[in-house]
Amino acid sequence: MSEHVPQVHGHCDARFTAVRAAFEENFRERDELGAAVTVTVDGVTVADLWGGWADAAHTRPWERDTLVNVWSTTKGPVALCAHVLADRGLLDLDAPVAVYWPEFAAAGKEKVLVRHLLSHRAGLAGLREPHSLEQLYDWELTVARLAAMEPWWEPGTRSGYHALTYGFLVGEVVRRVSGLLPGAFLEREVTGPLGVDFTVGLPEKEAGRAAELVHPPVASASEQAAIFSQLAPVALAALTNPVAGAAEANSPQWRAAEIPAANGHGTARAVAALYGIFAGRGSFGGRRVLSVEAAERMREGQGSCRDLVLGAGFAHDTEVALGLWLSGPNGSYGPNPRAFGHDGFGGSCGLADPEAGVSLGYVMNRMGPHIADDPRKTALIEALYSAL
Incomplete structure (x- = not known):
């Protein structure tokens, strides 16, 4: 192994050596800096690997318990919070959002359903008025603005990726029903009882374990202008109002805030466990979190379409279920079209693949330019399925 390819630590069952090979290849061929990958089969960990560096300067090795901001991979656990409440009969996914959040009925949204929030069909992909990062850190202000705004399109008819607003929309319903913000609810009901190393935001006492995110290659000003000129106003609102990248996510302010669509922090082991609940049809590690029926409902497709925000970045239609994306014919989460999951920016x-009983968690700190289907992730998934 060359000096430029860091040593990979952890364990990997002999059957899954292809996963280890792909993980090592990510460092050798795909410019990985620091990363970890965990695979479970029927709730048993069959691969748990980490390596590289937790910082750009190569002064801190990536350790077994290194945490990192996983961006939108956080959306799966946040959706889980809503499904736990629905499973207990406390939340009706087919009820208008305004039943739980009366202010939300403003500007013609009285018929928007809870399922529309979960499936990116609420028409609220981004705020219409300028919204700074400091304002994003203000939960009350952000949800008040969302409650007051007019949808970008007729809710329920199409999906448009709610990049940052998703966590506030689903999260405020969770708060109205449970009395807890989604991070606290997740800790009380799921990560605490299961011993899963994952939080929404990052407690200050854990900052020493956090990896430094590193920016993807930056396009030139002219290239950026060309990209933005092709985006519809709704896509600009969803992806750039406000702009958040590696520098922002490394800040104490970002880590201290509750941004449930984008600032979950965890290990690959934690991500594999949380998505393992979905793969285990509601159960993981011998603990039942959701009924089998509720777990199945999470991957109930809400209609395939060209996404109104991300459509320009895909050569195909996509389908969002009730909180997660279906693998579909394009195979984003492996060859089973009913496997499902979520990618994080970079x-x-x-x-989660319930048919195969498989979950995978992959986390890293050198961000690629992709919102979804990063080549490193794709290589790991292909390796996993080659071993099954």
Whole structure:
């Protein structure tokens, strides 16, 4: 192994050596800096690997318990919070959001359903008025603005990726029903009892374990202008109002905030466990979190379409279920079209395949330019399925 390819630590069952090979190849061929991958089969960990560096300067090795911001991979656990409440009969996914959040009925949204929030069909992909990062850190202000705004399109008819607003929309319903913000609810009901190393935001006492995110290659000003000129106003609102990248996510302010669509922090082991609940049809590690029926409902497709925000980045239609994306014919989460999962900006992902009994968590700190289907993630998933 060359001096430029860091040593990979952890364990990997002999059957899954292809996963280890792909993980090592990510460092050798795909410019990985620091990363970890965990695979479970029927709730048993069969691969748990980590390596590389937790910082750009190569001064801190990536350790077994290194945490990193996983961006939108957080959306799966946040959706889980809503499904736990629905499973207990406390939340009706087919009820208008305004039943739980009366202010939300403003501006013609009285018929928007809870399922529309979960499936990116609420028409609220981004705020219409300028919204700074400091304002994003203000939960009350952000949810008040969302409650007051007019949808970008007729809710329920199409999906449009709610990149940052998703966590506030689903999270405020969780708060109205349970009395807890989604991070606290997740800790009380799921990660605490299961011993899963994952939080929404990052407690200050854990900052020493956090990896430094590193920016993807930056396009030139002219290239950026060309990209933005092709985006519809709704896509600009969803992806750039406000702009958040590696520098922002490394800040104490970002880590201290509750941004349930984008600032979950965890290990690959934690992501594999949380998505393992979905793969285990509601159960993981001998603990039942959701009924089998509720777990199945999470991957109930809400209609395939060209996404109104991300459509320009895909050569195909996609389908969002009730909180997660279906693998579909394009195979984003492996060859089973009913496997499902979620990617995080820059590369991370969580995958669940109930038919195979498989979950995968992949986390890293050198962000690629992709919102979804990063080549490093794709290589790991291909390796996993080659071993099954």
